[in-house]
Amino acid sequence: MIILETEKLEYSYPDGTKAIDDVSIQIPAGEKVSFVGKNGSGKSTLFLLLNGTLKPKKGKVLLGGKEISYSSSGLLDLRKRVGIVFQNSDDQIIAPTVYQDIAFGPVNLNYKKEEIDRIVSKMLDYFGLQSLKDKPPHHLSGGQKKRVAIAGVLAMDPDVIILDEPLSNLDPVGADEILDILNELNHSGKTIIISTHDVDLAYKWSDRVFLMSGGKLIDEGSPKEVFSNEAQVRNASLKNPVILDFYHELEKRWLATGGQQPKDIPELVQLLHKIDLMRVSVGPNTRVGECVNLGVLYGDYSKDGLYEAVNSRVLCKNDDGTAVVELNRRVLNPGNICVYNMDSFDKNEYEQIVAEYKINFIGAMGKKSKERAEEEGIPVVCNSGVIDKSILNALTGNRCLILTSQGMVEHTSKRIRDYIKKSGIRLSFHPIGKSAAEIDENAKKREENPEKLSVEENKLKVSTYDHGIEDEETRG
Numbered sequence: 488m489i490i491l492e493t494e495k496l497e498y499s500y501p502d503g504t505k506a507i508d509d510v511s512i513q514i515p516a517g518e519k520v521s522f523v524g525k526n527g528s529g530k531s532t533l534f535l536l537l538n539g540t541l542k543p544k545k546g547k548v549l550l551g552g553k554e555i556s557y558s559s560s561g562l563l564d565l566r567k568r569v570g571i572v573f574q575n576s577d578d579q580i581i582a583p584t585v586y587q588d589i590a591f592g593p594v595n596l597n598y599k600k601e602e603i604d605r606i607v608s609k610m611l612d613y614f615g616l617q618s619l620k621d622k623p624p625h626h627l628s629g630g631q632k633k634r635v636a637i638a639g640v641l642a643m644d645p646d647v648i649i650l651d652e653p654l655s656n657l658d659p660v661g662a663d664e665i666l667d668i669l670n671e672l673n674h675s676g677k678t679i680i681i682s683t684h685d686v687d688l689a690y691k692w693s694d695r696v697f698l699m700s701g702g703k704l705i706d707e708g709s710p711k712e713v714f715s716n717e718a719q720v721r722n723a724s725l726k727n728p729v730i731l732d733f734y735h736e737l738e739k740r741w742l743a744t745g746g747q748q749p750k751d752i753p754e755l756v757q758l759l760h761k762i763d764l765m766r767v768s769v770g771p772n773t774r775v776g777e778c779v780n781l782g783v784l785y786g787d788y789s790k791d792g793l794y795e796a797v798n799s800r801v802l803c804k805n806d807d808g809t810a811v812v813e814l815n816r817r818v819l820n821p822g823n824i825c826v827y828n829m830d831s832f833d834k835n836e837y838e839q840i841v842a843e844y845k846i847n848f849i850g851a852m853g854k855k856s857k858e859r860a861e862e863e864g865i866p867v868v869c870n871s872g873v874i875d876k877s878i879l880n881a882l883t884g885n886r887c888l889i890l891t892s893q894g895m896v897e898h899t900s901k902r903i904r905d906y907i908k909k910s911g912i913r914l915s916f917h918p919i920g921k922s923a924a925e926i927d928e929n930a931k932k933r934e935e936n937p938e939k940l941s942v943e944e945n946k947l948k949v950s951t952y953d954h955g956i957e958d959e960e961t962r963g
């Protein structure tokens with residue numbers, strides 16, 4: 488179903504700058520969408536047109552197939568369904584306290600006081616802002632302000648959330664936290680639209696990419712489709728995702744299977760060629776004929792098992808400090824990955840799992856899971872890029888545990904099962920704890936038989952998002 492679309496949209500600012508030129512797009516409900524383009528390509532203007540802040544000079548904006556109305560009631564309804572988070576949080580946060588700012592939307596929608604309190608309290612909990620609720624928003628850090636701005640939009644329970652450059656000015660961990668939130672919201676059924684110049688983010692994160700240049704839409708499709716057209720990406724004054732550049736260099740040197748488009752590091756690792764000779768850096772005192780230990784190797788060649796390169800003989804040494812070595816393999820068993828739903832955390836169950844699976848690597852995903860893990864004194868060693876890092880750790884024989892929230896169990900399990908299926912590596916994977924196992928079982932059924940997906944199961948999927956606000960009918 489197409490939730491938001493434009494037909495031949497045009498917009499010029501009063502000074503005559505044509506910011507949007509003949510843009511027709513269709514955004515399917517429930518997708519993660521990125522608009523990518525250099526500064527001034529028209530992304531922010533388009534977003535302001537999508538939520539009715541600007542009115543087009545020509546063309547239409549349609550929500551759920553209906554042209555939007557610019558009457559005050561039409562705009563109120565539109566903004567309830569399509570929320571926008573501005574690039575600069577200071578443009579958005581206007582109330583004297585965090586609480587009042589988050590309450591702003593529900594107050595304007597004339598909700599009853601108890602309903603407003605309930606919604607705001609839920610948002611404060613979800614975004615980890617309870618302790619800051621009475622603070623003036625301009626005293627907050629950039630990451631905290633961004634969370635307040637998103638909470639304020641989410642308080643109106645929109646179907647579509649548009650975020651202009653949501654990660655700009657955030658540190659890497661803060662950026663990962665916002666991405667975790669966006670993924671959770673998307674898994675609860677929300678359509679998430681972002682703008683970014685960060686091609687690596689757009690390539691890895693999105694279901695669909697729209698490429699903008701000079702106010703026009705110049706390409707669209709899956710990230711793999713859009714970023715396979717290097718000339719078009721250059722035309723838009725952008726660069727290729729780093730992972731693709733790196734892969735192309737490996738491909739040229741016959742070090743990786745050609746003609747593919749790895750999306751992340753685990754996918755890239757899977758494409759590495761099996762080689763028996765390797766050029767490596769060695770210490771100044773290493774001599775030809777001696778043996779070196781290279782550590783654990785994996786990738787395309789490890790489909791029949793991981794191996795460790797030990798006692799690899801140095802065949803020749805180069806002036807630049809590198810040497811060609813002959814690999815000597817010792818087969819290793821891959822490790823395993825467990826996924827645990829922190830929303831139904833039970834200390835006894837958790838301790839049993841850690842002991843039974845001999846867990847030695849723990850990652851936490853999502854704000855709430857991270858906080859709960861901290862409260863429980865769980866020794867989390869990884870809290871960003873957790874899925875990829877767990878796969879890479881399991882490949883080197885480690886036994887990993889991913890702590891996440893209920894809404895993310897399905898996504899996490901799917902990513903890991905997809906990796907196992909594509910790579911053929913016999914990593915063992917366990918969604919553990921009763922609720923994680925159930926969610927994974929339902930997801931598997933849906934994947935095997937998508938047409939037969941029952942209404943009940945669909946509902947279950949949406950209801951796994953337990954932080955959202957209630958349905959229309961329960962409002963005052």
Ligand SMILES: Nc1ncnc2c1ncn2[C@@H]1O[C@H](COP(=O)(O)OP(=O)(O)OP(=O)(O)O)[C@@H](O)[C@H]1O
Pocket residue numbers: 500501502504505506524525526527528529530531532533
């Ligand atoms: N209020 C305004 N008045 C006149 N021109 C404007 C105004 N706002 C934006 N523009 C112009 O419209 C064009 C599109 O700007 P827009 O902000 O939509 O681009 P963008 O892709 O969001 O850029 P950025 O990545 O820098 O945020 C630019 O040429 C810009 O200078």
